[in-house]
Amino acid sequence: MSIDTDTARKVAHLARIKVEEDELPALAGEFNAILGFIEQLQEVDVEGVEPMTSVTPQRLKRRDDVVTDGDQQDKVLANAPDAREGFFAVPKVVE
Amino acid sequence: MLDLTYDAPKPKTLSGATGDWELVIGMEVHAQVATKAKLFSGASTRFGAEPNSNVAFVDAGMPGMLPVINEGCIRQAVKTGLGLKAEINLFSAFDRKNYFYPDLPQGYQISQLYHPIVGEGEVLVELGDGTARNVRIERIHLEQDAGKSIHDMDPHMSFVDLNRTGVALMEIVSRPDIRGPEEAAAYIAKLRQIMRYLGTCDGNMQSGNLRADVNVSVCRPGDYERYMETQDFGHLGTRCEIKNMNSMRFIQQAIDYEARRQIALLEDGKEVVQETRLFDPDKGETRSMRSKEEAHDYRYFPDPDLLPLEIEQDWVDEIAANLPELPDEKKARFIKDFGLSDYDASVLTAEHENAAYFEAVADGRDGKLAANWVINELFGRLKKEDHDITESPVSPAQLGGIVELITKGDISGKIAKELFEIVYTEGGDPAQIVEERGMKQVTDTGAIEASVDEVIAANPAQVEKAQANPKLAGWFVGQVMKATGGKANPKAVNEIVSKKLGL
Numbered sequence: 001m002s003i004d005t006d007t008a009r010k011v012a013h014l015a016r017i018k019v020e021e022d023e024l025p026a027l028a029g030e031f032n033a034i035l036g037f038i039e040q041l042q043e044v045d046v047e048g049v050e051p052m053t054s055v056t057p058q059r060l061k062r063r064d065d066v067v068t069d070g071d072q073q074d075k076v077l078a079n080a081p082d083a084r085e086g087f088f089a090v091p092k093v094v095e
Numbered sequence: 096m097l098d099l100t101y102d103a104p105k106p107k108t109l110s111g112a113t114g115d116w117e118l119v120i121g122m123e124v125h126a127q128v129a130t131k132a133k134l135f136s137g138a139s140t141r142f143g144a145e146p147n148s149n150v151a152f153v154d155a156g157m158p159g160m161l162p163v164i165n166e167g168c169i170r171q172a173v174k175t176g177l178g179l180k181a182e183i184n185l186f187s188a189f190d191r192k193n194y195f196y197p198d199l200p201q202g203y204q205i206s207q208l209y210h211p212i213v214g215e216g217e218v219l220v221e222l223g224d225g226t227a228r229n230v231r232i233e234r235i236h237l238e239q240d241a242g243k244s245i246h247d248m249d250p251h252m253s254f255v256d257l258n259r260t261g262v263a264l265m266e267i268v269s270r271p272d273i274r275g276p277e278e279a280a281a282y283i284a285k286l287r288q289i290m291r292y293l294g295t296c297d298g299n300m301q302s303g304n305l306r307a308d309v310n311v312s313v314c315r316p317g318d319y320e321r322y323m324e325t326q327d328f329g330h331l332g333t334r335c336e337i338k339n340m341n342s343m344r345f346i347q348q349a350i351d352y353e354a355r356r357q358i359a360l361l362e363d364g365k366e367v368v369q370e371t372r373l374f375d376p377d378k379g380e381t382r383s384m385r386s387k388e389e390a391h392d393y394r395y396f397p398d399p400d401l402l403p404l405e406i407e408q409d410w411v412d413e414i415a416a417n418l419p420e421l422p423d424e425k426k427a428r429f430i431k432d433f434g435l436s437d438y439d440a441s442v443l444t445a446e447h448e449n450a451a452y453f454e455a456v457a458d459g460r461d462g463k464l465a466a467n468w469v470i471n472e473l474f475g476r477l478k479k480e481d482h483d484i485t486e487s488p489v490s491p492a493q494l495g496g497i498v499e500l501i502t503k504g505d506i507s508g509k510i511a512k513e514l515f516e517i518v519y520t521e522g523g524d525p526a527q528i529v530e531e532r533g534m535k536q537v538t539d540t541g542a543i544e545a546s547v548d549e550v551i552a553a554n555p556a557q558v559e560k561a562q563a564n565p566k567l568a569g570w571f572v573g574q575v576m577k578a579t580g581g582k583a584n585p586k587a588v589n590e591i592v593s594k595k596l597g598l
Contacts, residue, residue: 014392016195053403060402065130065167068137069151076150076257086146087245087254090197094246094253 003031099219099427101227106319107275111358116313118354119322119331120279121271123308124286125264126296127240128171134239134263135162135205142302146256154261156200161400168263169406171295172212172237173414175265178293178421179232179286181216183411187236188403192393197255198242206266207236208395212404218289219423220273220282221441228278231270240264259303265296271310271331274319276347283307283343288422292447306341310334311353313361332357333367337374337381349374353381425450433462442470448484449474455491460498468498472515493518496525505529507536509581537583540591543575546583547591550574558596565598 003011008028012019019027073086082089106117133140136151153160176183188210191203213235221227242260244253267286273279287298287305297304312334314322322330335357337349352374357367372381420428422444429440429450443453443466457465473494477487497514500506506514506529514534518525529535537543550571551558561567571592576583 010392014193014394058402060404061163062166062169063132063137063163065132065165066137067132067139069132069153070138070149072150073145073147076147076152076155082252084249084252084254086148087248087256088147088197089249089252089254092246092249092251092253093197093244 003028003035007031099221099227099423101219101221101225104222104224104226104228104274104278107277108316109313109354109358111362113362115316116354116358116361117316117319118275118350119271119312119314119319119334120273120275120350121310121334122267122269122273122279122282123310124267124269124283125240125306125308126175126267126286126290126298127304128168128237128263128265129294129296130165130167130171130263132165132167133261134165134168134237136261138261140262144258146254147258149258150260154200154257156202162205162398164401164404165263168237169212169404170414171263171293172235172265173406173411174293174418175267175290175295176213176216176235177411177415177418178289178295179213179216179218179235179267181232181235182214183406184210184212184214185406185408185411186210186403187212189237189398189401190395191398192238192395194393196241196244197253198244198257198260200242200257200260204239204241205398205401206238206395209397210403211236218269218282218285220278220285222277222281223438223441225437228272228274228282230272230282233268233270235265235267238264238266271312271322271334276350279309279350280343280347283346285422288445292419292421294419300341300343303341306339307346308339309337309346309350311337311350311357312367313354313357332361333369335367335369335381336371338371338384340374342376345374345376348376348379349381352379356381419447422447429453429462433457433466435463435466439466439470442474446484452484452487452491456495456498458495460495461502464501465495465498468494468515472512476515476519488522489515489519493522493525500525500529504584505535507581507585510534510536533580533582535582537579540587543579543583543587543591544595546575546578547571547588547595550578551595561596562598565593565596568592568596568598571596 005024005028008024008031009019012027077083077086077088080088108115108117110116130140132138133151133154136153138151138154139149141149153162173183187207189205190208192206192208193203195202211234215234216232218230218232219227220230240259240262242255242257244255246253248254269282273282283305287296290296291298299305312332314330314332318330322328335353337353340346340349353372360367371384373384374381426440426444429435429443430437435443444450453466453469456469473487473489477483497511497518500514501508501511514525514528517523517528557567557570561571572585572588575588575592576585
């Protein structure tokens with residue numbers, strides 16, 4: 001698989017990262033280098049090898065169903081560029 | 096286990112200009128998991144709190160915050176899976192679904208695309224006319240809910256509340272086995288009923304506890320059978336997905352509109368484009384959500400913050416062993432043990448609180464009579480005042496007392512209704528009320544005879560008429576009932592009147 005500038009532009013847009021038009025070819029080239037490395041990895045025969053999910057043997061940590069957090073409206077809103085009446089206020093988004 | 100058997104219903108058919116069309120519907124139901132805390136944070140799930148007060152930094156997507164899964168949510172998902180007779184996957188995993196929206200501060204939703212916690216199951220959906228559809232469940236996965244955006248508080252701004260952000264949802268995905276708008280509504284009602292029995296979802300549609308995305312397509316008669324045989328979707332039409340509906344009525348309207356729209360396109364020689372649509376309840380139509388199309392590139396990948404979720408069979412077995420009796424089993428048992436009709440058994444098992452109430456009334460008493468009184472008198476009376484069973488002023492013991500008095504022949508049906516009204520409004524022990532207020536039915540034939548004699552003696556003209564035309568004997572029965580204040584046993588009065596008049 002090869003990434004062209006159109007794909008690079010689309011990926012940038014999906015990630016909401018602004019990339020100038022003249023930077024796209026270089027970016028596409030970097031993507032291709034990464035994909036090339038992955039293609040190389042795919043040559044390894046992993047038949048019968050279970051995918052590793054953790055380097056140390058551990059189980060997904062769980063919490064009990066108890067309320068231990070929240071009640072911090074001021075802190076949650078502290079970094080918001082705009083907040084009104086306890087809500088985040090953002091430019092209008094309507095479907 | 097007892098089995099309920101029904102015939103499959105006929106699919107809904109719409110006739111177009113070029114012949115008949117059938118509907119094919121699959122649903123994705125999002126059910127809010129009933130837990131105290133969220134899926135990956137310790138913030139509360141309580142509905143109706145101050146905006147942004149049930150928010151942990153994890154939910155707000157603050158940098159460096161890590162999700163820790165709530166075991167209660169896992170248990171509820173497993174319980175739901177067992178309730179839908181589904182396969183429980185001991186290994187499941189979480190993935191990130193990436194998209195940007197103001198009410199999703201992480202920039203991705205944590206979901207389970209590749210390895211859901213629950214696999215294939217099935218739901219029996221009764222349609223109330225003696226038919227039922229077996230709807231296959233494809234999977235159930237756990238995922239985070241998004242926050243809430245409010246668009247009507249300011250002309251230029253949208254207001255965002257993250258209280259719902261990160262609350263656990265179960266997405267229940269069906270196969271395209273639903274064949275009409277009524278079936279779709281009945282399917283949701285059945286899921287809701289099962290989850291309420293299990294206590295895994297409150298099922299309150301108004302507050303958004305239960306929402307559905309509906310996939311609709313149309314096909315020609317015979318196509319669906321070919322699909323069922325081969326499981327090849329090529330036999331079915333192109334589908335459209337109508338997003339996020341939380342009203343049974345709107346769901347039915349949307350399906351009906353959408354099917355007609357697709358038929359019109361096809362008959363016009365055009366194609367149905369696979370897309371996401373929104374239902375507009377004011378206009379009663381669906382419209383395309385074009386803006387969503389590009390966002391459909393979700394770039395799923397395994398969430399590196401979460402190890403796979405591994406659960407033990409012993410734990411699943413323990414949950415299975417403690418499962419409550421489910422609606423189908425309860426209904427079958429009511430039909431068998433109490434001799435109830437399918438309809439009465441459905442009404443009584445619709446909510447588990449109703450079923451428990453009925454069982455307490457019927458315990459050691461006449462089940463059919465108990466069902467009659469619970470459904471007709473009690474539910475009727477409660478409905479008049481917009482109360483549900485938990486608000487009933489009449490306890491099962493009190494209603495049971497009334498049923499007993501009827502069975503023993505102590506009171507007539509008519510008096511029983513008066514007694515019910517007294518117990519409903521004033522309270523008290525039914526047997527004691529009957530005793531104190533002299534409401535007991537007179538079955539003493541001597542007393543009834545005396546009363547009949549009196550009426551006959553006082554009305555010689557009526558006696559002659561009745562002897563000429565026996566149909567008029569009813570007049571005497573009426574007079575005796577009046578004279579005894581409705582307490583005489585009507586059957587006994589009938590017999591004595593006929594005998595005394597020599598009919």
